Amino acid sequence: MTNLKLAKLPPGSMGWPFIGETLQLYSQDPNIFFASKQKRYGDVFKTHILGCRCVMLASPEAARFVLVTHPHLFKPTYPKSKERLIGPSALFFHQGVYHSQLRKLVQNSQSPNTLQKRVADIKALAISSLESWARGDQVINTFHELKKFSFDVGILSIFGQLDSNYREQLKENYCIVNKGYNSFPTNIPGTTYQKALLARKRLKEILSEIIYEREEKKMVEKDLLGHLLNFKDENGETLTKDQISDNIIGVLFAAQDTTASVLTWILKYLHDDQKLLEAVKAEQKAIFEANDGGRKPLTWAQTRNMPLTYKVLLESLRMASIISFTFREAVTDVEFNGCLIPKGWKVMPLFRNIHHNPEFFSDPQKFDPSRFEVNPKANTFMPFGNGVHSCPGNELAKLEMLIFVHHLVTRFRWKVVGSQGGIQYDPFPVPQNGLPARFWKESGNLN
Ligand code: HEM
Numbered sequence: 001m002t003n004l005k006l007a008k009l010p011p012g013s014m015g016w017p018f019i020g021e022t023l024q025l026y027s028q029d030p031n032i033f034f035a036s037k038q039k040r041y042g043d044v045f046k047t048h049i050l051g052c053r054c055v056m057l058a059s060p061e062a063a064r065f066v067l068v069t070h071p072h073l074f075k076p077t078y079p080k081s082k083e084r085l086i087g088p089s090a091l092f093f094h095q096g097v098y099h100s101q102l103r104k105l106v107q108n109s110q111s112p113n114t115l116q117k118r119v120a121d122i123k124a125l126a127i128s129s130l131e132s133w134a135r136g137d138q139v140i141n142t143f144h145e146l147k148k149f150s151f152d153v154g155i156l157s158i159f160g161q162l163d164s165n166y167r168e169q170l171k172e173n174y175c176i177v178n179k180g181y182n183s184f185p186t187n188i189p190g191t192t193y194q195k196a197l198l199a200r201k202r203l204k205e206i207l208s209e210i211i212y213e214r215e216e217k218k219m220v221e222k223d224l225l226g227h228l229l230n231f232k233d234e235n236g237e238t239l240t241k242d243q244i245s246d247n248i249i250g251v252l253f254a255a256q257d258t259t260a261s262v263l264t265w266i267l268k269y270l271h272d273d274q275k276l277l278e279a280v281k282a283e284q285k286a287i288f289e290a291n292d293g294g295r296k297p298l299t300w301a302q303t304r305n306m307p308l309t310y311k312v313l314l315e316s317l318r319m320a321s322i323i324s325f326t327f328r329e330a331v332t333d334v335e336f337n338g339c340l341i342p343k344g345w346k347v348m349p350l351f352r353n354i355h356h357n358p359e360f361f362s363d364p365q366k367f368d369p370s371r372f373e374v375n376p377k378a379n380t381f382m383p384f385g386n387g388v389h390s391c392p393g394n395e396l397a398k399l400e401m402l403i404f405v406h407h408l409v410t411r412f413r414w415k416v417v418g419s420q421g422g423i424q425y426d427p428f429p430v431p432q433n434g435l436p437a438r439f440w441k442e443s444g445n446l447n
Contacts, residue, residue: 004333005169007340010055014127016380031324034058034353044339054346055339056325058271060360060379063349065336066067066328067387068379071095072349074328081185081193085177085200086253087246088259099388102247105231106392107142107223111158115399116300117222120154123298124151125406130412133439139417142267143434146260154255154402157393158248159210160223173199174252181253182427200249207245225249251393258322259397263404263427265320266312269367270409270430272415276369278311281409283308288410303402311369318382319367322354322428326385350381414439 006446034056037045043059057063064072075095083093091102108114133140141437151174155167161169181194189193211229220226228244270277287302288294325348334341358363360380361371384391391397408414414437422432 004335008333010042010044010046010339012047034350052346054348055341058350059355061222064379066347071388073334075331076331077327086250087248089243090250109227114222119300121156122400122403126407139436141434142437143264143430146263150259154252158224159221160221173203189426216218255393261322263401264435265429266316268435280309282407284409291369300440309405314372315369318355319356324352325350328388333442414441
């Protein structure tokens with residue numbers, strides 16, 4: 001860091017003492033807050049939100065510097081209250097050897113070999129969800145229902161086939177933990193946060209029982225639990241029960257709301273562009289017909305060859321940018337392009353601003369899957385993050401979304417109910433009210 005002495009804090013304003021610019025951030029659309037700052041100060045600017053001094057990074061080079069080329073200078077940082085709910089040993093709170101060991105286990109449990117074997121089970125979950133939505137004349141909250149689907153897919157990739165009794169117990173308690181995650185952390189008994197901590201304790205007990213049974217049966221499985229149980233480091237040390245349960249809850253947390261919100265956006269974008277929907281349908285119907293009208297199962301190879309649907313998926317990830325930004329903390333004074341990032345300051349790579357920058361994506365507010373006919377410029381498209389903490393579940397997420405869309409458009413129809421505009425932060429952006437919709441089976445469908 002030869003220029004550290006000369007480096008100056010980046011431009012920007014720090015707002016009021018103590019509260020900084022938090023009020024401005026929360027009194028307007030966060031995208032407008034960041035975009036107006038970027039316009040005024042450039043791609044690297046300072047601000048003060050939620051009690052933290054921050055440097056915002058809205059250029060691909062700055063994001064790459066923090067996430068890919070200099071990750072050792074920036075540690076992951078989460079509020080302690082959230083860390084307690086997920087579990088402090090979950091991989092995303094860590095750096096170094098422990099992080100890379102755990103990450104490898106998650107990656108191995110998502111290898112193409114293992115994912116291929118999940119296609120039939122994910123299909124069964126997708127069909128069972130869709131069938132239940134199409135029963136009667138009900139209006140469903142699409143996001144909430146998709147959360148159940150993505151939870152079940154998460155359970156599948158962690159445990160393989162899990163006894164339904166355990167699955168329901170995990171779902172019930174995880175749901176309470178999930179509610180507490182965005183509540184105000186307090187020690188007062190009976191509050192949403194305290195209920196979440198109690199449910200977290202129960203989750204650990206249920207996980208201990210499942211682990212005990214698995215050990216008793218001496219089963220060696222290729223799912224995440226199998227990888228966690230079989231792990232030994234170079235000294236022969238295995239993982240503790242806490243490390244195992246924290247990482248299981250961490251993966252459930254990382255897998256559920258993310259996938260469900262992207263899928264909800266896909267359903268909205270397709271609904272809003274009937275011509276595009278017809279084109280996606282034609283692509284999927286061709287596969288459906290090749291599978292003897294759905295009598296033969298959808299194969300892994302077919303999921304790898306859905307060019308239009310895949311572009312719709314990428315464009316939905318860009319447009320919705322459900323992970324708008326991430327946080328890291330400088331572990332030492334760092335210089336980037338003449339700017340000083342002081343030790344202890346947070347840095348926030350702004351994925352959404354990069355995804356919506358007309359320099360990288362022309363007419364960025366337009367939903368246009370054809371833009372992905374050419375690859376985006378390096379480091380400008382990061383829906384799954386970048387570098388050492390990038391998403392190890394991205395292939396599973398893409399697979400489950402493609403399988404879901406295949407069965408949705410070949411066998412069902414849907415209509416959004418009520419006002420169709422607006423975004424709700426839950427905390428990820430989702431269409432207003434979770435996209436209320438009616439689903440029904442396409443007539444003449446045998447299956
Ligand atoms: C469309 C769905 C998903 C999106 C958009 C998404 C996005 C992301 C992003 C942006 C990060 C990096 C965060 C950062 O750098 O701070 C991340 C990390 C992570 N994701 Fe995903 N994710 C999705 C689905 C999944 C699924 C299905 C799993 C399950 C295996 C998963 C597991 C993880 C884990 C364990 C991490 C932490 C990795 C680490 O710290 O090394 N994600 N995800």
